[in-house]
Amino acid sequence: MSAVRVPRSPKVLIGAGLVAFFAVLTVVGPWLAPDNPNATNFTANLRPSSSHWLGTTALGQDIWSQLLVGARATMIVAIVAGVVATLLSMIIGVAAGYLGGKPDEGLSLLSNVFLAIPGLPLLIVIDSYLPAGGRSNSFVIGLIISLTGWAWGARVLRAQTMSLRNRDFVEAARIVGESRLRIMMFEIAPNLLPVLASSLLFTVLYSIGAYVTLAYVGLTSTAVWNWGTMLYWAQANNAPLANQWWWFVPPGVCIALIGTGLALMNFGIDEFINPRLRSAGLSGRIRRTSGLPRRPRLGFTPVARTATPRATWEAGSR
């Protein structure tokens, strides 16, 4: 019970690996790029070769360099939006769940309204009014995306807070005379950690999608390289119809891979929160060696308990 142990199922490991890979790419990507992504001094429409790993665009730009440089803006916006949205959802969700009554009604209404308004059209409307300076600023875009992405997390956190607010330890803190702010910050928030982490992964995932979409539609500055602008230029130059897969497939696959990584990590957190989901993470080998039936029986959740701590596939085993 002392340390938080996340289940080490293959799914989670692969997910964490993918996310770590792209996190490293965010930092070192622009340094690794062999060429300036804007330089147009190569032959246009080259197929992938040893000198241009992913070929060149119709303007004669090196696609591999664009991909590497574009990682940073994509990830920065996603992280800014993810962190801000998660903070917003925590403040609003915990306050609504803990305070109850009138404040809860107001805050719940607010988050329900934001849930009901379709996010992407709202984003497009707000973004279309931004001046050019705002469109090229990753932080401004990140903030706007976070504005449309916090509501879901707030709802989940509110429900979780409500289930915590009448527990004994919170009651004890209240009797001792702790302030409401302190109870929310130091008694309730730490117990929301898994939900919070899940909500962060989810919003980062959402933000990548939203940012790339805005860029693809042409609503962010086309001078800032990200995977969405790459797709925008590919589409604008009819790369898909010309079968230039090396131009539009790599950014799309990168987006999909980082997204898959985040979602797989989220499975791990889900399994941490709901132990019943965990047994599904047991591999066939573990199942056989521990003498479990291949098909789980009704009403029982198979749990692998071995004496050696190495094989603790279960998290937080008491």
Place this chain on the structure above:
Amino acid sequence: MLLRRLSLYLVTAWVAITVNFLLPRMMPGNPVQQLIGKLTGQVTVQQVRAIELAFGIGLHQNLWDQYIGYWHQLLVGNLGVSITLSTPVSSVLQSAVPWTIGLIGVSTILSFLVGTVTGTLLGWFRGSRLDSLIPVATFFQAVPYFFLGTVVLLVFGSNLHWFPVLGAYSQSVTPGWHWDFVFSLVRYGELPVITIVLSSVAGWMLGMRNMMITMIAEDFVLMAVAKGLPRRKVIMHAARNAVLPSVANLSLAIGLVVSGALLVELVFNYPGVGDLLLQAVLNEDYPLIQGIFLVITMTVLAANLLADVFYFVLDPRTRTEAAV
């Protein structure tokens, strides 16, 4: 419960309309001059008037009077005039909205059905080989809609020629309620629908699977097995209870599907609202952008209400609560 939801949607509609009213008026600088500059001298008097109306400039009214006036215009169905098309926004939208509603409606229902059925099986046979579907579905969910659409279009449309592409129906048939047209409609709709279903099915699938796994551990399922009911009946028994959270989430998911579907329309040149929205954004046709945003929001809210009614019918507990 339904009444509460209805009032929520009314508040949401009010927020959306107010945002729509305030945003252009918060824009710095003089947008009219900028826009006229962009249109490079070929501006008609109507266009200037349309821009001024959209931004609330030159009316010499205070903000409150403008707001009242804005509502008044909305209630008579006047959404302003499109700057580039020089036609009323409402008539532009009238031709585009049915396409979008059809596309999204069909794909949402299909996605929900497919996801729920596979999710049920995944939950029941957890730990079997079926589990390998999960990462695959997750991958498709993580791919942006427009990218998946592009790839699908390219592989199955342009290269393999399995499906007709671009547009909503064949140019050789005249629209109308006859067999040829309907057939062409279905054929052209296949790829966009497949794209949306592929992208959105994972959410339903995983939600249903997790609920099934939780349900299976319940006593009533054990009881059903103990009574010796055939397996199909037991699965149905558990599934009927597990599906409730999915239905409750239906209204939330609609908003997400709409966002994705707008982009799918773009890729497939489907004559719906998505295509229109992109054109409007590229041309900075603000009255049109606003009109589209309003129509999309209202449609989503109406769909949400429908989903809530569905839930109300499905779960008798919500009805007893309302009675008490």
